[in-house]
Amino acid sequence: MTVESQTEVEVSMTVNGVEMTRVVPARLLLADFIRSYLGLTGTHVGCEHGVCGACTIIVDGAAVRSCILLTVQADGAEILTVEGITPSEGLGELQRAFADDHGLQCGFCTAGFLMTITAADEIPETDEDLRVFLSGNLCRCTGYQNIISAVRRYVAGRTT
Amino acid sequence: MIDQSVRPVHAGAIVTRKEDQRLLSGQGRYVADIVLPNIVDVAVVRSPFAHARIRNIDIDVARKAAGVVAVYTAADLADVSAFPDYMDFAKPVHAFPLARERVRYVGTPVAAVVATDRYLAEDAAELVGLDLDPLPVVTSPDEALAAGAPRLYDEWPDNVIVESVQVRPEVDQLFESHTVVRGTYRSHRHTAVPIETRGTVAEFRHGRLTVWTTTQSPHIVRTVIATMLGLGERSVRVIAPDIGGGFGGKTHVYAEEVLVAWLAIKLNRPVRWIEDRREHLIGSSHAREQVQELEAAVDETGRVMALRARIVADLGSGEILPPGIAPSFVSSANLTGPYRIPLAKSTVVCVATNKTPSGAYRGFGAPEMVFAVERLIEKIAHEVGRDPLDLRRDMLLNEEDLPYVNAAGSRIDSGSHRQAFERAVEIGRSSMSHREPSSDNHRIGLGVATFIEGVGPSYYATSGHWTSHDSAMVRVDPDGGVFVTSGVTTTGQGVETMVATLAADALGVPFDQVTVVLGDTDLCPYGLGGWGSRSTIIGGGAVLEAASIVRAKMLAIAGHLLEAATEDLVIEEGSFRVRGVEHPGVSFADVATAAYVRTYELPPELEPGLEATATWDPPGIDHWPNADGLMNACASYTNATHVAVVEVDLETGQLEILDYIVVHDAGRIINPQIVDGQIHGGVAQGIGGACYEHLPYDAEGQPLATSLMDYLLPSATEIPPMTVEHIQTLSPVTPLGVKGVGEAGTLGPAAAIANAVCNALREFGVDEIRETPITPSTIRYLLRRTRGETS
Numbered sequence: 001m002t003v004e005s006q007t008e009v010e011v012s013m014t015v016n017g018v019e020m021t022r023v024v025p026a027r028l029l030l031a032d033f034i035r036s037y038l039g040l041t042g043t044h045v046g047c048e049h050g051v052c053g054a055c056t057i058i059v060d061g062a063a064v065r066s067c068i069l070l071t072v073q074a075d076g077a078e079i080l081t082v083e084g085i086t087p088s089e090g091l092g093e094l095q096r097a098f099a100d101d102h103g104l105q106c107g108f109c110t111a112g113f114l115m116t117i118t119a120a121d122e123i124p125e126t127d128e129d130l131r132v133f134l135s136g137n138l139c140r141c142t143g144y145q146n147i148i149s150a151v152r153r154y155v156a157g158r159t160t
Numbered sequence: 161m162i163d164q165s166v167r168p169v170h171a172g173a174i175v176t177r178k179e180d181q182r183l184l185s186g187q188g189r190y191v192a193d194i195v196l197p198n199i200v201d202v203a204v205v206r207s208p209f210a211h212a213r214i215r216n217i218d219i220d221v222a223r224k225a226a227g228v229v230a231v232y233t234a235a236d237l238a239d240v241s242a243f244p245d246y247m248d249f250a251k252p253v254h255a256f257p258l259a260r261e262r263v264r265y266v267g268t269p270v271a272a273v274v275a276t277d278r279y280l281a282e283d284a285a286e287l288v289g290l291d292l293d294p295l296p297v298v299t300s301p302d303e304a305l306a307a308g309a310p311r312l313y314d315e316w317p318d319n320v321i322v323e324s325v326q327v328r329p330e331v332d333q334l335f336e337s338h339t340v341v342r343g344t345y346r347s348h349r350h351t352a353v354p355i356e357t358r359g360t361v362a363e364f365r366h367g368r369l370t371v372w373t374t375t376q377s378p379h380i381v382r383t384v385i386a387t388m389l390g391l392g393e394r395s396v397r398v399i400a401p402d403i404g405g406g407f408g409g410k411t412h413v414y415a416e417e418v419l420v421a422w423l424a425i426k427l428n429r430p431v432r433w434i435e436d437r438r439e440h441l442i443g444s445s446h447a448r449e450q451v452q453e454l455e456a457a458v459d460e461t462g463r464v465m466a467l468r469a470r471i472v473a474d475l476g477s478g479e480i481l482p483p484g485i486a487p488s489f490v491s492s493a494n495l496t497g498p499y500r501i502p503l504a505k506s507t508v509v510c511v512a513t514n515k516t517p518s519g520a521y522r523g524f525g526a527p528e529m530v531f532a533v534e535r536l537i538e539k540i541a542h543e544v545g546r547d548p549l550d551l552r553r554d555m556l557l558n559e560e561d562l563p564y565v566n567a568a569g570s571r572i573d574s575g576s577h578r579q580a581f582e583r584a585v586e587i588g589r590s591s592m593s594h595r596e597p598s599s600d601n602h603r604i605g606l607g608v609a610t611f612i613e614g615v616g617p618s619y620y621a622t623s624g625h626w627t628s629h630d631s632a633m634v635r636v637d638p639d640g641g642v643f644v645t646s647g648v649t650t651t652g653q654g655v656e657t658m659v660a661t662l663a664a665d666a667l668g669v670p671f672d673q674v675t676v677v678l679g680d681t682d683l684c685p686y687g688l689g690g691w692g693s694r695s696t697i698i699g700g701g702a703v704l705e706a707a708s709i710v711r712a713k714m715l716a717i718a719g720h721l722l723e724a725a726t727e728d729l730v731i732e733e734g735s736f737r738v739r740g741v742e743h744p745g746v747s748f749a750d751v752a753t754a755a756y757v758r759t760y761e762l763p764p765e766l767e768p769g770l771e772a773t774a775t776w777d778p779p780g781i782d783h784w785p786n787a788d789g790l791m792n793a794c795a796s797y798t799n800a801t802h803v804a805v806v807e808v809d810l811e812t813g814q815l816e817i818l819d820y821i822v823v824h825d826a827g828r829i830i831n832p833q834i835v836d837g838q839i840h841g842g843v844a845q846g847i848g849g850a851c852y853e854h855l856p857y858d859a860e861g862q863p864l865a866t867s868l869m870d871y872l873l874p875s876a877t878e879i880p881p882m883t884v885e886h887i888q889t890l891s892p893v894t895p896l897g898v899k900g901v902g903e904a905g906t907l908g909p910a911a912a913i914a915n916a917v918c919n920a921l922r923e924f925g926v927d928e929i930r931e932t933p934i935t936p937s938t939i940r941y942l943l944r945r946t947r948g949e950t951s
Contacts, residue, residue, distance in 0.1 A: 042186020106652025107183025108404025143840030
């Protein structure tokens with residue numbers, strides 16, 4: 001079957017706890033669906049080729065790059081974005097740790113980091129391993145140092 | 161005069177940034193997030209050739225493609241004037257938003273396709289037929305300066321954008337009577353790469369144009385758009401919303417910003433252009449590509465008596481505003497660094513080539529010269545047989561030397577040049593003392609870079625327009641809330657927080673009682689924006705000025721309400737009291753209410769309202785060279801020493817940075833966490849530039865790094881943990897003694913890492929790292945060469 005640029009398909013998914021069905025172009029990237037169709041602009045697009053990690057979201061429990069997934073690939077999936085981890089007032093614990101340790105500057109890459117960390121079953125114990133774990137997310141502002149300490153603060157807060 | 165009598169409560173303390181709640185919760189609003197009714201998307205068609213004449217652009221097929229609203233080429237923009245050439249000493253380039261007859265680099269915008277969504281616009285962009293007649297290319301200064309070289313601009317005699325020769329016979333005389341040490345150093349081409357690419361959204365309604373754009377300088381964008389489109393500035397509003405990093409790359413006014421504004425008027429509907437990463441790497445400003453030929457006249461101990469430099473910069477096509485020449489002059493001004501080197505002179509040659517225009521990037525010419533000078537000092541030390549650290553000690557500025565006017569005319573008002581150096585070396589040595597190489601095939605080494613950095617510079621020297629002021633408006637509302645705007649902007653550094661901190665302290669109110677709006681030309685007084693490590697010095701100065709005017713008026717009102725003399729009043733925790741009197745006084749809100757609502761309570765000589773706009777301009781700054789050729793181009797000068805501890809794998813050439821130490825003096829620190837963050841980020845970019853990032857071109861002028869798979873940004877694994885310490889030597893000439901810290905982190909890494917690698921490999925005779933990037937191949941090559949292997 002050939003898919004024309006205008007071919008449309010129906011997709012259903014749960015985004016931040018809300019079930020939805022939409023008709024979208026078959027070629028629509030998941031990042032664009034989330035941002036343009038759902039208006040969830042907390043997910044940012046930094047490179048559109050799967051390197052920078054800014055667009056990282058959680059699909060069925062796994063951190064994925066939404067700029068290199070098609071929307072149709074997420075049909076039936078459960079999706080979590082930065083809006084979905086933000087409490088109705090204030091910030092969640094991980095977000096609070098980023099604020100406390102100045103783990104962000106411009107904020108453009110930040111949601112990607114938050115989602116990568118949120119998706120992790122376990123956060124590495126050594127800083128060296130933590131750096132490897134975070135190496136799929138690029139940050140141009142912080143030099144990573146305060147991101148590392150924010151994650152450490154978050155982990156310490158969870159275990160006490 | 162700035163009132164510094166209020167006790168700082170917030171300055172010097174860590175406060176949670178104003179920006180963080182929205183940026184962490186996904187509520188930031190960046191340009192790409194802005195959606196307007198009936199908006200259309202633009203795809204820009206760019207030249208695939210580095211140099212060509214435009215014969216014809218066929219838009220007929222594209223125009224009929226699905227979803228296409230319109231397709232335009234330069235012919236449609238006949239009523240748009242050229243980008244202004246403000247610099248009368250550089251050759252004019254007359255660039256237009258879409259190229260008219262000729263393209264001079266791969267990536268030059270030649271056509272704009274507007275469609276109902278970006279996918280369709282990009283589809284149709286591929287259907288635009290470009291009939292281009294390729295011309296011979298030059299891709300380096302050597303090629304561009306060769307006799308008979310193809311020229312980029314027919315009306316120029318050659319490819320030289322500017323050549324500036326300092327004539328100083330007293331410098332040359334010293335070279336005749338001293339030993340001369342020479343070195344040629346090379347900084348490669350790299351670029352800022354904020355994680356947010358550029359983008360512009362524009363709409364035209366009721367005769368007014370609103371432009372949301374990724375800029376560090378919204379007022380300057382407004383002036384240029386109004387000029388080029390023939391609009392009154394009052395009819396143009398430029399908004400820089402949340403910006404995802406700038407680092408200098410977003411100080412330029414770009415073709416697409418003018419193009420999108422023009423499209424919004426032409427189509428009478430909102431228009432959006434969001435740059436993709438490939439466009440960013442070929443269409444946003446590049447930086448740093450420069451060769452420095454240095455000569456030092458040294459005495460028998462190696463002390464440098466005079467320096468001569470020839471700086472040759474590859475500026476690409478030059479089609480950028482402001483032009484890319486200024487960083488080379490900053491390089492020249494950085495020639496003598498933090499050293500007592502009494503004499504220097506330089507020649508600057510800025511050359512046009514068929515590559516992306518070069519311009520601003522964090523550090524702005526300084527990292528290039530720090531690399532060159534700090535390598536040359538090592539070379540001198542080795543030639544005269546001295547410890548390079550001792551040689552530096554002989555020349556570093558000591559406290560008693562300050563203030564010091566250096567050979568370029570920079571007035572170094574204060575600093576801790578020697579102290580910062582000694583402390584950084586001490587920490588570095590301590591780090592080295594407990595380290596052993598991982599194996600027999602590894603070596604470790606320590607390298608130092610020490611430097612000064614001019615902060616809060618003149619913009620005239622960069623742009624040929626504007627000077628160095630900035631502005632702020634402080635308003636106290638009827639309820640006692642404080643609203644502050646400024647002409648400085650933020651691209652993530654936390655300028656909102658800095659402005660709120662200074663305003664809160666100056667007025668004596670809690671930080672939470674202050675709201676700050678930046679980056680909107682309808683709301684903010686005219687200013688030059690956020691770049692050049694200027695926001696805290698200059699924007700901060702304006703905030704303090706404006707706040708002191710409002711505060712004086714509030715004291716007068718409070719005195720009237722309390723029937724007391726203003727000099728008897730104290731401001732404590734948001735209320736005005738009479739010193740030594742038990743009376744609760746009047747609250748901040750009481751005074752504000754009197755100013756707006758209960759105006760019958762005002763002293764008869766005062767007008768209603770609590771609002772002041774003020775500007776601040778650094779004293780003693782020069783905007784052009786004095787008669788003697790010297791120039792103090794910056795508000796103040798910071799100093800720092802960086803130390804890198806590295807391990808080199810002799811077999812693979814792999815370089816690991818084990819430790820990175822910074823001892824920095826940026827004067828008074830307003831927010832320690834933010835200042836550390838600026839250093840961390842600057843160092844990370846410096847490491848990226850030193851070791852990974854590179855924008856190579858092939859012989860045809862084709863860019864070879866057009867994705868983040870080719871252009872390697874450092875991730876968390878490439879950046880080492882950093883040790884950052886501060887010394888706070890207050891500047892006597894800036895508000896609160898602050899000095900500005902945005903760029904300095906980028907200055908040290910290339911030199912410190914190169915020196916550390918040479919230190920590690922000294923036993924093999926490797927001492928000649930003369931260019932960046934320092935890759936494993938570089939290191940393997942140097943090792944092979946010293947072993948006499950040729951391949």
